[in-house]
Amino acid sequence: MEKRFVYMDHAATTYVKPEVLEAMMPYFTENFGNPSSVYTFSRKSKKAIEEAREKVAKALNALPDEIFFTGGGSEADNWAIKGVAFANRDKGNHIITTKIEHHAVLHACEYLEKIGFEITYLDVDEYGMVNIDELKKAITDRTILITIMFANNEIGTIQPIAEIGKIARERGIIFHTDAVQAVGNVKIDVKEMNIDLLSLAAHKFYGPKGVGALYIRKGVKIDNLIHGGGQEKGKRAGTENLPGIVGLGKAIELATQDIDGHNERIKKLRDRLLNGIMEKIPYTRLNGHPEKRLPGNINVSFKFIEGESLLLLLDQFGICASTGSACSSGSLDPSHVLLAIGLPHEIAHGSLRLTLGDLNTEEDVDYVLSVLPNIVQRLREMSPLYEKFIKGEI
Amino acid sequence: MEKRFVYMDHAATTYVKPEVLEAMMPYFTENFGNPSSVYTFSRKSKKAIEEAREKVAKALNALPDEIFFTGGGSEADNWAIKGVAFANRDKGNHIITTKIEHHAVLHACEYLEKIGFEITYLDVDEYGMVNIDELKKAITDRTILITIMFANNEIGTIQPIAEIGKIARERGIIFHTDAVQAVGNVKIDVKEMNIDLLSLAAHKFYGPKGVGALYIRKGVKIDNLIHGGGQEKGKRAGTENLPGIVGLGKAIELATQDIDGHNERIKKLRDRLLNGIMEKIPYTRLNGHPEKRLPGNINVSFKFIEGESLLLLLDQFGICASTGSACSSGSLDPSHVLLAIGLPHEIAHGSLRLTLGDLNTEEDVDYVLSVLPNIVQRLREMSPLYEKFIKGEI
Amino acid sequence: MEYSDKVMEHFINPRNVGEIPDADGIGEVGNPKCGDMMKIYLKIEDNIIKDVKFKTFGCGAAIASSSMATELIKGKTLEEAWNLTNKAVAEALGGLPAVKMHCSVLAEEAIHKAINDYRIKNGLEPWEDRFSNSEHDHHE
């Protein structure tokens, strides 16, 4: 097969869809007015932002007044967690989260831990699922916040958010979910699911980078993370990222208008790829939940090889992918998510994440299937672990 | 004169220059790779960000390693102030600032005040200038941070930053300056001026909204504001706003390549407009420093009239401007800056800010001069205060 | 905070701007410190408002409220004028932003003051309204 460019890292970031960019374009050089200004010229800016807010609200079944734009997913996560912690300290200092959260949640929690909050990091099972009984047991009368991600960015596992929301609501505890990976892939209804706060980021669903949103249910007590001007009803200061917000609005509209259809298409591709991998490459394990997972997510571990070298060889063939190996990031340990689902370090190092999205075609899948098995085989033949395995030494 | 569109609110926000937008364009749909990824495709993204970082560093005479991108000026201000406060609490809890800071600084300080920090809000003189002796006197051995803006957004007054920096450095106190209005208008050299932290925002110098930067001198102890992924050397989490950062880089390069030439042109226009206003409109006072002010800034108070109605009438003639009247913002008090320089409330309500920039021409100035005096006269004729004044009752 | 077309129309072409040198009743309310002040002049004949003028220092909403309120009481009896509420003024303007509702209150208050000024000058008891006992502390 001829070499092609195959982008299978949609969970890292997506391109901006042409329709989205088109919607943004007038707001750079033409309608650039500061939405807070008095003159007519700036009304277009204000209107554009309010329309985007309505689109986000609609996508989540929230009220427009409950949507606050941020500079991205990490800001939304930090705001939700620190903002609730600081505003509700009089009620308690205990927060419940999981071991598989994104670092934006984990490190925000660890920061709070350093300054006197108590954090429970729930275990997950081998599929990355939270145990509802353990969650219930973890709740104390000092618990002020439960923050559990909607869908995991590495292994794609989708949590029982509605169940968690119900428990939190019954116990009067604020519930935040990091839905950065879920928006556009899972149907979200913040009212039905009893979600109090929800983070999202445009660049994960074909919107621009550097813009996100936090849904804050009316009545939730939360401090500001960024103080200053009166933008966003006084809750998030800073001149609005006008084109970014317009892009986010357009992108979420597109991403949520036909989730079922989108998922069906992506899942079909994903399953073709996954089945091919499992068939063609021995000593491979699928990470994450077999069914309750994001439609575009594949996370597999190839025994005896290391992920970074795998990525580099895939890159030689034009394939963009990701790994949970520490060697790809210069950190000391492999992905905390893979460790949390119980993978031994050496298996975690051999993980490959392929996340499919709107850029991908059947040809892409077949191309990867024509390339990947050889690459894995080549690395195995280079691997002293594989040698030992073949010789029956391990 | 024929009606025209005259944008004189460049201090609120600017349009994105076509060259800047052009530089950004490839990073939305083409080179959209996540800079943190391993594959070749994302190297363009990483390179683009590092180039932008070098441009910002060059503009400030900083090292690229000292530049951290943020989601805007307000985030940079909040990060600087809260980050330094939390990281240096063991050394003290006292912060010195001024009464005329932007709300991003003031409200961040007020937040810290609520949680146990002590803030000194320095007075300014009638021109908006900080008194160096008062600053010196305010310093205690618990002072951990001095945060004083480079140039004021309302009245344009430029502070003696190098002097303040010298004092702070001598006393071993961290010095932050909010240079959001200064970049592109004043020559900045963070080394020479002994600046430890400096905030800037792209949309004030013909770059995109929603992106800014914080310069952090090597060695300054500062906590993160946004925790999470390892981006920005672990100091500011979140997938980088790639096109935004590229735009910021291009914009700061353009804005600082010929500050003298730019200022000369803008000042000439500004002075033509200011002189015209002072000549044609009686009972007018200039707010801010007569010389040490931003080249494009005019801030005047017209006695006997209120600013919002003035803006609305200017808007009828296509002129975009701003006011410090509370009536334009729905807040209770007029601008804290105008009050701090000693204006009585009723005079502060009659203020008009015209900020000139690259969009403006001599024709614009002449047009404003043909329209503004009549508008002021019209509002005065409607004003019971003016009636009293004419009748000698006040 | 955006003004209705009606507000803008009255702001740009305010009716009844001016003074009545020999006014029968004058009402002045508001405080320039707070950014708005309104003065209303009435010419009254046979209990009917024959003419009305205003001067206003203030924002767009204050000027539009003055204009609309004076239009609404012109030719009316004093009782009818007295009963004009700020809500009616705001409604006639197609609504006012919440933060600007006080401007319509100012108009109601100014009319009441002007009517009572007339009544007192003519030896009549001033009528009592919700502002009677205290200078309305606008913005304080």
Added chain:
Amino acid sequence: MEYSDKVMEHFINPRNVGEIPDADGIGEVGNPKCGDMMKIYLKIEDNIIKDVKFKTFGCGAAIASSSMATELIKGKTLEEAWNLTNKAVAEALGGLPAVKMHCSVLAEEAIHKAINDYRIKNGLEPWEDRFSNSEHDHHE
């Protein structure tokens, strides 16, 4: 963290991959838990490294370091091979990212182990190096 062209070249076309079934010295270092493990096989004649092969489990830098290190010692005396430092390996590769320098250390260490394996098998004293007293705690 970006690799030099030389690193990429050696990673993509690694020299000396494989086993030597009747090797005279074998050195294995690293730990799969930490993401890298390296095994070096030496064929030695008259104190000269006649052949060398490696197998590596690890990242691009680990594989490139193995390839470069084996190239650098092929045909050399044992003393020369012993004196190959990790820095020399990294330099020959046009540099390694700071977080990847340990990969070149691994290569130096594997060569030392293989040489000492040969010496011990031949009844010689093993040479002492900076790794002698402790299993090099890579990543721990």
